[in-house]
Amino acid sequence: MMRTRPLKVALLGCGVVGSEVARIMTTHADDLTARVGAPVELAGVAVRRPDRVREGIAPELVTTDATALVKRGDIDVVVEVIGGIEPARGLITTAFEHGASVVSANKALLAQDGAALHAAAEEHGRDLYYEAAVAGAIPLIRPLRESLAGDKINRVMGIVNGTTNFILDKMDSSGAGYQEALDEATALGYAEADPTADVEGFDAAAKAAILAGIAFHTRVRLDDVYREGMTEVTAADFASAKEMGCTIKLLAICERAEDGASVTARVHPAMIPLSHPLASVRGAYNAVFVESDAAGQLMFYGPGAGGSPTASAVLGDLVAVCRNRLSGTTGPGESAYAALPVSPMGDVVTRYHISLDVADKPGVLAQVATVFAEHGVSIDTVRQSGKDGEASLVVVTHRASDAALTGTVEALRKLDTVRGVASIMRVEGE
Amino acid sequence: MMRTRPLKVALLGCGVVGSEVARIMTTHADDLTARVGAPVELAGVAVRRPDRVREGIAPELVTTDATALVKRGDIDVVVEVIGGIEPARGLITTAFEHGASVVSANKALLAQDGAALHAAAEEHGRDLYYEAAVAGAIPLIRPLRESLAGDKINRVMGIVNGTTNFILDKMDSSGAGYQEALDEATALGYAEADPTADVEGFDAAAKAAILAGIAFHTRVRLDDVYREGMTEVTAADFASAKEMGCTIKLLAICERAEDGASVTARVHPAMIPLSHPLASVRGAYNAVFVESDAAGQLMFYGPGAGGSPTASAVLGDLVAVCRNRLSGTTGPGESAYAALPVSPMGDVVTRYHISLDVADKPGVLAQVATVFAEHGVSIDTVRQSGKDGEASLVVVTHRASDAALTGTVEALRKLDTVRGVASIMRVEGE
CATH class of the missing domain: 3.30.360.10 (Dihydrodipicolinate Reductase; domain 2)
Incomplete structure (x- = not known):
């Protein structure tokens, strides 16, 4: 499996996460070589402020021209830890166009443009991995x-x-x-x-x-x-x-x-x-x-965050992507075949905990309970406590749609006896 | 990506796990096809008792001749959920020799012969996956x-x-x-x-x-x-x-x-x-x-166990191995490059909780403490309680090697004032 030509990695961004990625690539170089099946070499580091001292990174690797770095043509993997939409998006797309695979920690970009980025990766037969984008070091x-x-x-x-x-x-x-x-x-x-x-x-x-x-x-x-x-x-x-x-x-x-x-x-x-x-x-x-x-x-x-944990996730992806390159394949790409519709919040069904400030007089509970019933929201428990003519009413519901609950709350606000809705909180995990 | 020739799977064993694997392969066939990139077909099921009714499995797929099944030559993946050393080991080796990759849930076999099985897989350029062998459904x-x-x-x-x-x-x-x-x-x-x-x-x-x-x-x-x-x-x-x-x-x-x-x-x-x-x-x-x-x-x-959870792990591996076959590659094989020596238990360093039955008289604690000190085991806390001339002494140590602790306990047993060692328990996770 071992071969001599090293796999070349371009690192975009050298802040908390990027500097940790560079550090581990250097200190654990032998392990990475053994796990990948070839040496993994840091070939360039794009930064905004080249004058900052970067321990352990050879100064000649540092550049402010990220675009030129990803266009070099000899880069196997681009590691993007800049964050944000631009210039990250453009750099990743350019990286695919010039033959590199990409490892990213960029949740905002992936959430917004994941489909387009996956399509670009597939068009060029390259990998797009982003374990670090969700929950830091947790393999998820x-x-x-x-x-x-x-x-x-x-x-x-x-x-x-x-x-x-x-x-x-x-x-x-x-x-x-x-x-x-x-x-x-x-x-x-x-x-x-x-x-x-x-x-x-x-x-x-x-x-x-x-x-x-x-x-x-x-x-x-x-x-x-x-x-x-x-x-x-x-x-x-x-x-x-x-x-x-x-x-x-x-x-x-x-x-x-x-x-x-x-x-x-x-x-x-x-x-x-x-x-x-x-x-x-x-x-x-x-x-x-x-x-x-x-x-x-x-x-x-x-x-879920932090330089080292995020770097761990980035490096796990880096090893996988490097292995894929060596064997001339790619990992699983976007899988969107199910294409299920995404329903709006109103369709979500869960339980609710509602705190109401109400008038402390007979009949209030009956009025409130009627509103819930009219909207098809079934009540699980009610707790009433009062003093000085003011009372609070805590209602916990059975499962109901968010739309039904919203309608219930609107109607409750219109009741004379309801002075205010102090809080509405969903109840999950039961 | 989609192609017509289905990937053929041979299932060895159709008990609690195997029947669940077969069931999910049937009921989720469309999902598996979409995720793999080609249809995944159950091509044969080797069982010991062919007369038992197996819901949802076509009778013509069932055979008692597992060896003939893995030798067929058209099998892409063999799923081994028989357990135990033989005949599982022989069947897996034969499967590799006849061009199949293997997904196994067999912890006993992997623990005993993992190195040889990995070598066989590598020799024939095939995959050996076994997520289900450890902690059932938990991706580990x-x-x-x-x-x-x-x-x-x-x-x-x-x-x-x-x-x-x-x-x-x-x-x-x-x-x-x-x-x-x-x-x-x-x-x-x-x-x-x-x-x-x-x-x-x-x-x-x-x-x-x-x-x-x-x-x-x-x-x-x-x-x-x-x-x-x-x-x-x-x-x-x-x-x-x-x-x-x-x-x-x-x-x-x-x-x-x-x-x-x-x-x-x-x-x-x-x-x-x-x-x-x-x-x-x-x-x-x-x-x-x-x-x-x-x-x-x-x-x-x-x-960590059960038919469905274990089947989930087996099927995850099955999808990965099928994808590897389609792209003509294999996943990571055995990685044993570090080749570190495995130290004996005596070298393990941890803390200990020791309960002693001792004579309830002055000087006992001093005697006991001296024995610990002579063996280089530092005491964290001691709790003494006694009645009717008998007492118990609970000692919790700082970190010490298992060898030092064993020597300490042997010496304690020889003390006249120590009537017995009621229990020794290691203390972890601190």
């Missing part, structure tokens, strides 16, 4: 795409954003409010200065689109993913969750409808029972729960 | 072999036998003794009539050998795995574990030595802290915890 894309290739996946539900899990875990364990927990996450480096992408669920939604596409062999675009952030989760919500034996997590949920004819993908905070394996995922860790026909329930757990 | 071999191919795995620690986990979980939750819990496991079908392979750790040891081989790129034979069953774990041990904030699990542990120059593999019951992710693995579930340089800590969780 390969298991879904390959290990479960003979099974039928019905549901993928996961904690795929470490920043928000850190914040929610903090709120749960300390009773802190959202802002206080966010401040701590920022101070400790778990949250970025602008945390929008994380706390508003954009990051998780991109991952949900990628996961749903692979799990259901169906193209799922970022726009197909319902998204609700976690900035409005309060300490009171956590108190309510505790009363139900639950905690709150920001979940990415990809589901096949019960009739199998459509799929949904969504990101929102939800209550889950403490007994559920996802409930005990602490700090910035990620975990993804997969349910399939034959395998049953599987869970994959690990660090 | 592919992630270790491929996803972590660019990383350095330092430790694999797992619950890889569902029967023993069911028994230990029962003992933990109900306070039952070993025999009572075993009886319940047998009654519920979790334990076989002869549970030896499970409770004495033979099954887990085979899996440990396979996992260690893959994780460390080193041949690890079944004989290299230290093995201790869990039949002597008592309700008293669980009580002691609880006092330490621990539970007891039968663990398969594969470790790289701290200097990186050797590896060890072992199976034995051990105390682990309740805070460790493996502690909350309930019932017959399996879970494997992996620690690597770059990825950090990962965990894989799911059903």
Whole structure:
């Protein structure tokens, strides 16, 4: 198997992840050679700021001209760890055109343009791998795409954003409010200065689109993913969750409808029972729960971000892509043959926990219960507590469609006796 | 990609797993065709008892002559779910000689003869896949072999036998003794009539050998795995574990030595802290915890046995092997280039929990402590309790080699004041 010509790798981006990829390629060169069957050589590193000292990277490899690097023609694999849409998209396309395979960690790009990039890879007979784009070091894309290739996946539900899990875990364990927990996450480096992408669920939604596409062999675009952030989760919500034996997590949920004819993908905070394996995922860790026909329930757990973990996923892909090149083949490409329709959020069926501020007088519960009944939403439990003429009513429903629940809440708001809807939270994992 | 000639599959064995493989191949035929790129056809099923009714399998496919089936020459993939050493070994070798690739679920055979079978596969340019051999449906071999191919795995620690986990979980939750819990496991079908392979750790040891081989790129034979069953774990041990904030699990542990120059593999019951992710693995579930340089800590969780879960793993391999055949390539074969020595159990370094029955008189603790010190085993905590002239002494050590601990215990047994060594249990996961 061993041959002398090394496989040449171009690295685009040399930040937290890229520098770790370069470091491991150097320090573990012998292992990589043995595992690939040929030496793997770092042939160029494209950076924005060439003046920054990059330990262990020969200065002559560093360039600011990423386009020229991917056009060189002798590059076997381009590793893209720049992130964002452009210039990453153009560079990847150019890489395929010039004969290279690509390993990417770019969830935003894959979620938005995965289909076009896969098509470009296939047109040129090259690989596009991106294990690092979802849940960092956790092997997830390969298991879904390959290990479960003979099974039928019905549901993928996961904690795929470490920043928000850190914040929610903090709120749960300390009773802190959202802002206080966010401040701590920022101070400790778990949250970025602008945390929008994380706390508003954009990051998780991109991952949900990628996961749903692979799990259901169906193209799922970022726009197909319902998204609700976690900035409005309060300490009171956590108190309510505790009363139900639950905690709150920001979940990415990809589901096949019960009739199998459509799929949904969504990101929102939800209550889950403490007994559920996802409930005990602490700090910035990620975990993804997969349910399939034959395998049953599987869970994959690990660090969802960080330079080293992400580099581990990138390097696993790099070895696979290098092996494919040596044997003149490619791995599995996009699989979208099922082409199931993606249903809107209104079609999602789940349970709900609703907190209402109501007038403390006889007949209110009857009025509220009537509204639920009129919208076909069956009530599981009601808890009423009151003082000083004001009362709160907590309703937990049986399974109902999101559309029916939305209609219910609209009607409730119109009741004179309902002063306000304090919170609505979905209940998952039961 | 689509072509007309179907890929032909021979199924050896049609018991709990085999019948499920055949069923899914039939009911999910269209999905398999789409995922492989060509139809996948069940071309023959070798069984011992041809008279048994096999729903959904055309009678003309059934044969008792497995050898003739694998020799047919038109078989692309042989799926071996017979188990045991012979005739499985001979049939797999014959399959390679006649041009077929092989998917096997046979942990005993892989652990004993993996190197020879891999060599046969390579000689004939064929694949040997066996995801189902370890931890049933949990994708584990592919992630270790491929996803972590660019990383350095330092430790694999797992619950890889569902029967023993069911028994230990029962003992933990109900306070039952070993025999009572075993009886319940047998009654519920979790334990076989002869549970030896499970409770004495033979099954887990085979899996440990396979996992260690893959994780460390080193041949690890079944004989290299230290093995201790869990039949002597008592309700008293669980009580002691609880006092330490621990539970007891039968663990398969594969470790790289701290200097990186050797590896060890072992199976034995051990105390682990309740805070460790493996502690909350309930019932017959399996879970494997992996620690690597770059990825950090990962965990894989799911059903470790059963017809459907095992069939899911077999079918995942079947799709991969079929895809390889279509593209005229093979997946990663045996990787044993590191060829690290496998150290004996005496070299393993861990912590220990030792219960001693001692005379209740002054000076006993000093005597005991001296013995530990003479053997270089440092004590972490001691708990002494006594009544009626008899006392018990519970010692928890710092990390020490198994050889040092064995020497310590031998010397303790010789002390007049030590009436007996009630139990010795390793403490892991801290």
